Amino acid sequence: MISEFPAPITKLFELALARMGNKLPELWAENKTQFLISYSGGKDSSILVLFWKYLVEKFRIQTPTLFYLSHGIRSIETEEKELFQFLESTNFPFRFVKKKSQIFL
Numbered sequence: 001m002i003s004e005f006p007a008p009i010t011k012l013f014e015l016a017l018a019r020m021g022n023k024l025p026e027l028w029a030e031n032k033t034q035f036l037i038s039y040s041g042g043k044d045s046s047i048l049v050l051f052w053k054y055l056v057e058k059f060r061i062q063t064p065t066l067f068y069l070s071h072g073i074r075s076i077e078t079e080e081k082e083l084f085q086f087l088e089s090t091n092f093p094f095r096f097v098k099k100k101s102q103i104f105l
Contacts, residue, residue: 005050009050010054013054016051025055025058025059025061026059028059028061028062029059029061029062032062033061033062034062034064034065035052035064035065036064036065036066036067037049037064037065037066037067038067038068038069039067039068039083039094040068041079041082041083046086049066049086049087049090049092052064052092056092063091063092063093064092065092065093066087066090066092066093066094067094067095067097068083068087068097069097070096070097080096084096
Protein backbone atom coordinates (compact mmCIF):
# COMPACT_ATOMS: atom_id res chain seq x y z
CA MET A 1 0.00 0.00 0.00
CA ILE A 2 1.48 3.32 -1.07
CA SER A 3 1.30 6.08 1.53
CA GLU A 4 -0.82 9.07 0.73
CA PHE A 5 1.55 11.74 -0.49
CA PRO A 6 0.08 15.11 -1.48
CA ALA A 7 -0.43 15.34 -5.25
CA PRO A 8 2.20 18.10 -5.73
CA ILE A 9 4.78 15.97 -3.91
CA THR A 10 3.89 12.86 -5.92
CA LYS A 11 4.25 14.89 -9.13
CA LEU A 12 7.73 16.05 -8.04
CA PHE A 13 8.70 12.46 -7.25
CA GLU A 14 7.51 11.31 -10.67
CA LEU A 15 9.50 14.12 -12.35
CA ALA A 16 12.59 13.05 -10.42
CA LEU A 17 12.04 9.45 -11.54
CA ALA A 18 11.73 10.55 -15.16
CA ARG A 19 15.02 12.44 -14.92
CA MET A 20 16.91 9.52 -13.42
CA GLY A 21 15.40 6.95 -15.74
CA ASN A 22 12.34 5.01 -14.71
CA LYS A 23 14.19 1.69 -15.13
CA LEU A 24 16.71 2.42 -12.38
CA PRO A 25 14.45 1.60 -9.40
CA GLU A 26 13.43 -1.63 -11.15
CA LEU A 27 17.11 -2.60 -11.42
CA TRP A 28 17.62 -1.78 -7.74
CA ALA A 29 14.69 -4.05 -6.87
CA GLU A 30 15.93 -6.90 -9.08
CA ASN A 31 19.49 -6.66 -7.70
CA LYS A 32 18.35 -6.13 -4.10
CA THR A 33 20.59 -3.08 -3.92
CA GLN A 34 21.11 -1.81 -0.39
CA PHE A 35 21.35 1.88 0.49
CA LEU A 36 22.53 3.95 3.42
CA ILE A 37 21.14 7.48 3.56
CA SER A 38 22.78 10.13 5.67
CA TYR A 39 20.09 12.20 7.35
CA SER A 40 20.75 15.68 8.73
CA GLY A 41 17.25 16.50 9.90
CA GLY A 42 16.93 19.41 7.47
CA LYS A 43 14.25 19.96 4.86
CA ASP A 44 16.32 18.62 1.96
CA SER A 45 17.25 15.36 3.64
CA SER A 46 13.70 14.96 4.97
CA ILE A 47 12.20 15.18 1.47
CA LEU A 48 14.91 12.76 0.29
CA VAL A 49 13.77 10.29 2.95
CA LEU A 50 10.15 10.69 1.79
CA PHE A 51 11.26 10.15 -1.83
CA TRP A 52 12.92 6.88 -0.79
CA LYS A 53 9.77 5.87 1.07
CA TYR A 54 7.87 6.47 -2.16
CA LEU A 55 10.40 4.36 -4.12
CA VAL A 56 10.26 1.53 -1.58
CA GLU A 57 6.48 1.39 -1.73
CA LYS A 58 6.16 1.81 -5.50
CA PHE A 59 9.02 -0.40 -6.70
CA ARG A 60 9.53 -2.74 -3.73
CA ILE A 61 13.22 -1.83 -3.49
CA GLN A 62 15.20 -2.65 -0.37
CA THR A 63 14.40 -0.36 2.53
CA PRO A 64 17.40 1.91 3.09
CA THR A 65 19.03 2.39 6.45
CA LEU A 66 19.06 5.97 7.67
CA PHE A 67 22.10 7.33 9.49
CA TYR A 68 22.17 10.42 11.68
CA LEU A 69 25.30 11.72 13.40
CA SER A 70 25.16 14.17 16.28
CA HIS A 71 28.55 15.72 16.97
CA GLY A 72 27.50 16.45 20.54
CA ILE A 73 28.95 19.96 20.33
CA ARG A 74 25.79 21.60 21.60
CA SER A 75 22.69 20.38 23.36
CA ILE A 76 19.85 19.78 20.91
CA GLU A 77 17.55 17.39 22.78
CA THR A 78 14.35 18.95 21.41
CA GLU A 79 15.58 18.74 17.81
CA GLU A 80 16.80 15.18 18.33
CA LYS A 81 13.39 14.17 19.72
CA GLU A 82 11.72 15.58 16.59
CA LEU A 83 14.25 13.72 14.41
CA PHE A 84 13.43 10.45 16.16
CA GLN A 85 9.70 11.01 15.71
CA PHE A 86 10.13 11.71 12.00
CA LEU A 87 12.44 8.74 11.45
CA GLU A 88 10.13 6.40 13.34
CA SER A 89 7.21 7.60 11.19
CA THR A 90 9.03 6.40 8.04
CA ASN A 91 9.31 2.83 9.32
CA PHE A 92 12.86 2.72 7.95
CA PRO A 93 15.56 1.19 10.11
CA PHE A 94 17.84 3.93 11.36
CA ARG A 95 21.08 4.39 13.26
CA PHE A 96 21.56 7.34 15.56
CA VAL A 97 25.18 8.05 16.48
CA LYS A 98 25.96 10.66 19.07
CA LYS A 99 29.59 11.64 19.40
CA LYS A 100 30.69 13.26 22.60
CA SER A 101 32.66 16.42 22.00
CA GLN A 102 36.30 16.33 22.96
CA ILE A 103 38.20 19.33 24.18
CA PHE A 104 41.90 19.39 23.45
CA LEU A 105 44.08 21.85 25.31
